[in-house]
Amino acid sequence: MSDDLAHEIDIFEGQMELMGQGKLDEKVFAETRLRRGVYGQRYDNGQRHDGFESRELAFEEMERIKGPDTLWHAPGMQRIKVPGGGLTPDQLDMLAQVADEYSDGILHITTRQDIQLHFVHIEDTPDMMRRLASVGITTREACGNSVRNVTCCHLAGVCRTEVFDATPYSEAFAEFLLGHDDVQDFGRKFKPAFSGCEAEACGLVMMHDIGYLAQVQEVDGKPKRGFKVYVGGGLGTVPHQAKVLSEFTPEEEILPLAQAVSRVFARLGEKRNRNRARIKFLVAKLGIEEFRRLVEEERKTLPHDDRWTAYMDTLPHYEEKPSRPPTFLNGQVRSSEFNQWFETNVYSQRQEGYSVVTVNLPLGDLTSQQTWELADIARKYVGDNVRSTVEQNIVLRWVSDSDLPNLFEELKEIGLGDSGAGTIVDITACPGTDTCKLGIASSRGLAGELRTRLTAKSASLPDAIKDLKIKISGCFNSCGQHHVSDIGFFGNSRRSGNFKMPHFQVILGGKWHDNAGSYGLAVGAVPSRTVPEVVDTITSRYVEERSKGETFQDWIGRIGKKEARNIIQPFMQLPAFEQEPEYFSDWGDPRVFSLGDIGIGECAGEVVSLFSMEISPAESEAFEAQVALDENDPARADALAYSSMLKAARALVRTQFLDVGDSPDRIVQEFKSRFFDTELFFDQYAKGKFGQYLLDRHSNTNGTPDNDAAHRLIEEALLFIEATHACESKVGGNVLVEI
Template identity: 35%
Template structure:
């Protein structure tokens, strides 16, 4: 499929964004001239969404925010242009609705930022100790299960907090996620502030739509489940509640120890009852603030937040982690349709997932996706599993969408199947990654394909290159995080395997440690677990349920013990070389700049 390159016509930047870029451009010039200290420049760089790479020098990663996930054709075309002009010809979708490009040269970054701004996007506060990109479920506004369309609420939260003075120098990063129902496809349960749409019955019998707000969730080396702030938060009180949580964090977060600075550590220090009391007390005082965010935000009033509703007839596609997926046909289109098409909204439209292996999309693919979006008049959103979803489709558009995606290699059945492996960038570019997680992700995917297990449904595999869980390994059925191993007097790449992570139904279960493995044995370990699950599960059984009745993580790990073995360097030298590397493994890490 040949797509003629299109560079979207630039539009004027708003005054605030123009000032941001001018200030950053001046700071870059001063930094390169040696006039600004590295530590000072780092803060400014990160707050503008520019992240240093392990390669050092002036190689930079540029992170572009897509608040709530929507993307327009012009934005996809601009990403295509930027990726081939300033980066490596492809870009990477993250687990937080960002798109990243690597190897952008520092002196070119202001130019990139202007082009990003010209299509209505920003890098502002995509990194650093700020309020990060605000996320929403990728089916928000199109899901038959939702209580509210949380899209405009997430966008309102983004608009309220970006450049907000209280969020510029926080003790640490602060993340906000929205889900439209308790299924929690938006993963509210492991964020600093997680919002789940809800409904309650008033005394007069009528229904009131609002939210349940969860506080202080987090992954990383010490994962914490989010805690419910109150039984019900009204629509008018939502933004004041989020601001009150942020203000308590800004006032009480640990500024002396970055390792204990997230909101979850505030709970450890003050106790949940005290944090809860402070948040609710502070919320009650916010009407006196000059920037009080109460009431229904203008963006919500304009767009509306009515739920999609359920169709009165026809099948409603299950959603969420652990859904049962069956591929009963040999026809490629029907196999894709069975895993990638979501039906059941009251307006009769359908949604369909375009599969991007490991979240990587080439410039040509971005242009093709933009052309498809225009042709179909579809709404496109990024997903937290590093794919894209086309929404608002008619039934007659499903087959044409498949045909077009097939032409660009993005129509494989992927959603909720074993092959849909999620990975952080790893040691390819990240300063603090220990291992090449992307390489492991590809190796697992390749072996699953070879063994005929890539299309086992209802199982998620996530990989991080270190303990920080940018790949969200804690919340997946099978998770890995990178670690250095020592064997035969040499350093070698390794992974800790976790099993049974789950998020949904307003709860979260972090994966349990199974065993440590050499990096080169990790694909076989993943394949054995997937094979056993596929063979032993009962009809519709979730991975977590199967794991519990199979002896838990340790019970399943007992059958993998033979894989925790390092041959000598002479017997198998590749065990001491990481994926995508050519020389001996070395666990070299730099200063943390907080990757995702």
């Protein structure tokens, strides 16, 4: 574990202690934990609706909270970042361990290639983070108003149609922006993606805040790598297709471009109204031409950073190493079960003699025991070449072809041998009402029902519909990516008499290929219980009416929204509760349906000022300094107290000057010139006394402090931090970029 990462976790643990003592604002702590992937979960407000009224759930210390309307001892969710989905067997082992010890023993793969664990207690999260960090996994900025997990095509590097392998570029992007100063003041989350080819789904760059599509251009007679860059895409309630920011950005410019985009978004993006705070709204408001101009101007002001191109030195040597030599399947007759699995779950790599195997995970779940066993299988056949996918599966890359039959048998033995990957039975679904506080209808319950029914008749399904995509979200926020599926659903409700009934809005004709090339049409809402029949009716009509070679998207476009609505119209009728009581409960949930369990969403966290976020670690370090002194370690106490003052000063300086950096000399210099010499930091009665504490300690680098000296410095640090709060309140927290 790196020292920086270890220190980050120590700070978070200190902030937990401060929160427990009531010394940290609940909104600031909520954003703090979200930026470490510690997320709320359904029922964490201590209430659960039984279908008729809310009932209290008994948790320890009901008055103690970890955020607005969120009880401290209620279990929550831990999101774990997996950049590009890349995993090793050792990491799988550790994920299995922490899932087994700290959660309900289920690992859930998300549509961003992350891993989520549910029913995790916040007290366990620091230890979990340390154990994950020991194998190179972080949870930092997995949630909150931050740069989320960087997705990359799971076939990158082995794809038969890619321009070049986007993997090392996505890794460099993730490393560069993790914790970067310029991405700490967003109004909402920021989702990046990388793709190696235009025609496939790959990284789905068209639906991302920023997306990079691999390109090669001839420059001075030589091929030059770069990317076509898109910006301002996004799904959610109001889906936006990304706009082209740059037709070709050379590889050495992709990181400074991302930094410039981040600065423009942080400076001009909406902060108060979170419903309009994604970058897609800023791009739409300004127009792509003006947004491009602002980014280009911002790029000119960026101070040089060696990290922009440092990763390029390793590019010529970047490669994955297969565990076994290439081989080929012989002509031996295989079982029909293997042949079916081979047809849907095996992709022939561009490297002859190797294949990618998709481990199909129903609902994106696998148990901790399966994860341990999968790690052993990976060690045996593919080594470190494992990735998660945006369709909530796992792939094993570089499988030597003659190993495929044995690999299939071993996957079957651990319950991971399902065929149908990438077909109509491989349904994507968000957690929905199982665990999400925003879930309206049971996306997982519906997905499970559809999968069961479609799998039972998969052998007889017409070829035209076998590869259709079905994606389901529990609400309008599109975590299940319903907008880019052939047939999509998102949860809502309708009233019939005195009762509410779970419904799903039907979305038809979205495009998964061409990097999420177009979004589907909303044609109407149907009761949840009718959705299986709706799917049967729509697919049957398509098979009957399609022209030769006509895709589902083309067919929907041809018949139009009005006729598409007519197809589902018979299912839109609402029966009375007395006639069809089963319509008033959701899939897998016997309770009478209600909206009483919907809570405050934490998808983006509270919008907290940059100063509030950056002063919080200063307060945590001051607290740690007191602990160190109690442990009779005055040298460490002194260092922590001094560090807390520097962090507080830096937080204040960055309200005016973002590029102050981390150098203590520079921080003190900027603090002195901007706030001390101008007397902005002065107290009405104490004048410059509190600011002088920092200046004196910074100039005093001699000697080893004793307990008394360390104690005095801690007191001075606490007063200095309070003074920074007062100064920020007095001058306002507007972040101005100095050019």
